[in-house]
Amino acid sequence: MTAFRTLDQADVKGKCVLVRVDLNVPMENGRITDATRIERVLPTIREIADKGGRVILLAHFGRPKGRDPKESLKPVAEAVSQHLGKSVAFADDCIGEAASTPVNALKDGDVLLLENTRFHAGEEKNDPAFVQELAKLGDLYVNDAFSAAHRAHASTEGLARVLPGYAGRTMQAELDALTKGLEAPKRPVVAIVGGAKVSTKIDLLENLVTKVDALVIGGGMANTFVHATGLGIGKSLAEKDLAATAMRIIEKARDANCAIILPVDGVCAYEFKAGAQNHTYGIDAIPEDQMILDVGSQSIERIQAAINDAATVVWNGPLGAFEIAPFDQGTVAAARHAAQRTKDGKLVSVAGGGDTVAALNHAGVADSFTYVSTAGGAFLEWLEGKSLPGVEALRA
Numbered sequence: 001m002t003a004f005r006t007l008d009q010a011d012v013k014g015k016c017v018l019v020r021v022d023l024n025v026p027m028e029n030g031r032i033t034d035a036t037r038i039e040r041v042l043p044t045i046r047e048i049a050d051k052g053g054r055v056i057l058l059a060h061f062g063r064p065k066g067r068d069p070k071e072s073l074k075p076v077a078e079a080v081s082q083h084l085g086k087s088v089a090f091a092d093d094c095i096g097e098a099a100s101t102p103v104n105a106l107k108d109g110d111v112l113l114l115e116n117t118r119f120h121a122g123e124e125k126n127d128p129a130f131v132q133e134l135a136k137l138g139d140l141y142v143n144d145a146f147s148a149a150h151r152a153h154a155s156t157e158g159l160a161r162v163l164p165g166y167a168g169r170t171m172q173a174e175l176d177a178l179t180k181g182l183e184a185p186k187r188p189v190v191a192i193v194g195g196a197k198v199s200t201k202i203d204l205l206e207n208l209v210t211k212v213d214a215l216v217i218g219g220g221m222a223n224t225f226v227h228a229t230g231l232g233i234g235k236s237l238a239e240k241d242l243a244a245t246a247m248r249i250i251e252k253a254r255d256a257n258c259a260i261i262l263p264v265d266g267v268c269a270y271e272f273k274a275g276a277q278n279h280t281y282g283i284d285a286i287p288e289d290q291m292i293l294d295v296g297s298q299s300i301e302r303i304q305a306a307i308n309d310a311a312t313v314v315w316n317g318p319l320g321a322f323e324i325a326p327f328d329q330g331t332v333a334a335a336r337h338a339a340q341r342t343k344d345g346k347l348v349s350v351a352g353g354g355d356t357v358a359a360l361n362h363a364g365v366a367d368s369f370t371y372v373s374t375a376g377g378a379f380l381e382w383l384e385g386k387s388l389p390g391v392e393a394l395r396a
């Protein structure tokens with residue numbers, strides 16, 4: 001961390017400080033289901049506010065294509081305010097007058113959250129004109145969003161190039177913990193990758209299989225691999241156009257001596273609904289009109305055996321649709337097993353990701369893991385050994 005300027009070097013008193021945070025929290029029917037990402041950014045916000053800085057929070061939410069009220073950060077501002085214990089103002093846009101008017105009204109120690117940066121195409125394009133619009137609002141830039149640092153976006157990368165940039169406390173803590181825990185991990189290392197963001201994560205598995213001894217695949221990611229091997233997956237969530245990539249990863253894993261552990265059975269239902277009638281089928285007998293929503297009991301046994309063989313487990317992505325019972329069972333069983341091995345001193349367990357953290361909290365074991373990161377995709381890219389644009393831009 002010595003390579004970065006941190007809040008220790010920032011003179012924030014009376015300054016407008018643009019603070020990039022990750023408030024991409026799991027949400028169901030407008031309700032935040034896990035507040036870990038909010039809690040993790042509080043130290044940075046408090047420190048800047050206590051030192052007399054004017055805190056202007058920048059964040060994305062979801063993956064909107066243009067302005068979409070369903071992906072507004074407004075409800076998140078209320079939640080940040082509750083967790084912070086002080087009022088957090090909200091601006092209806094992150095640039096222009098809608099942003100500059102509330103920014104100009106800030107007093108030392110105040111906190112303001114700007115609307116979803118992804119409502120503007122310039123954010124993901126890292127468009128210099130959009131970067132300038134954002135930069136106009138602040139004197140300094142602090143990046144506390146390690147979990148979005150794998151994106152070279154305007155608010156995660158571009159701003160650090162035009163304003164004096166500093167790492168926030170969570171950014172510092174994440175990098176320190178991951179470096180300490182995983183720079184030279186105890187072998188065997190088993191990676192568990194599940195979840196739904198198949199297209200944005202599948203490519204990095206190609207590299208990951210050369211770094212770990214076994215790769216357990218679950219969730220929507222596993223469905224994509226099962227389809228690639230020529231088996232039917234019914235109406236399951238998958239990205240079938242990535243079959244060739246999946247096959248390439250399987251071959252690369254074979255060359256690298258990395259075992260690939262795919263589900264051998266799946267819990268299926270006709271609909272994605274809590275309590276939906278469900279049945280477990282062998283992976284070669286998934287009915288055409290059903291979807292796989294969790295790994296089955298035989299798969300769980302294999303996953304637990306893989307965890308038993310591991311000295312280090314790194315995990316991103318739930319193994320099933322854990323938000324709706326009973327499709328949480330695979331994720332809960334694997335999480336509790338890894339937690340127990342960790343408590344017994346037999347395992348170093350590191351997990352990351354917005355929904356992954358929510359799943360560990362749901363299983364009641366987040367505190368038993370060696371380290372829980374807020375980052376999912378960024379965590380996997382860091383593991384791969386890739387440099388993260390948001391981190392690189394902060395190097396002094």
Ligand SMILES: Nc1ncnc2c1ncn2[C@@H]1O[C@H](COP(=O)(O)OP(=O)(O)OP(=O)(O)O)[C@@H](O)[C@H]1O
Nearest residue numbers: 195196197219220293320321353354355356376377
């Ligand atoms: N078989 C499945 N069918 C449908 N959805 C699934 C299945 N398995 C997992 N999921 C969904 O995957 C989602 C989480 O995936 P995601 O890749 O976003 O993980 P994450 O931990 O949030 O990582 P990141 O922080 O990168 O977003 C959950 O909402 C879960 O319901």
Ligand SMILES: O=C(O)[C@H](O)COP(=O)(O)O
Nearest residue numbers: 022024147148354376377
């Ligand atoms: O949830 C995450 O992993 C981060 O907030 C990044 O989100 P993204 O994958 O939509 O860029």
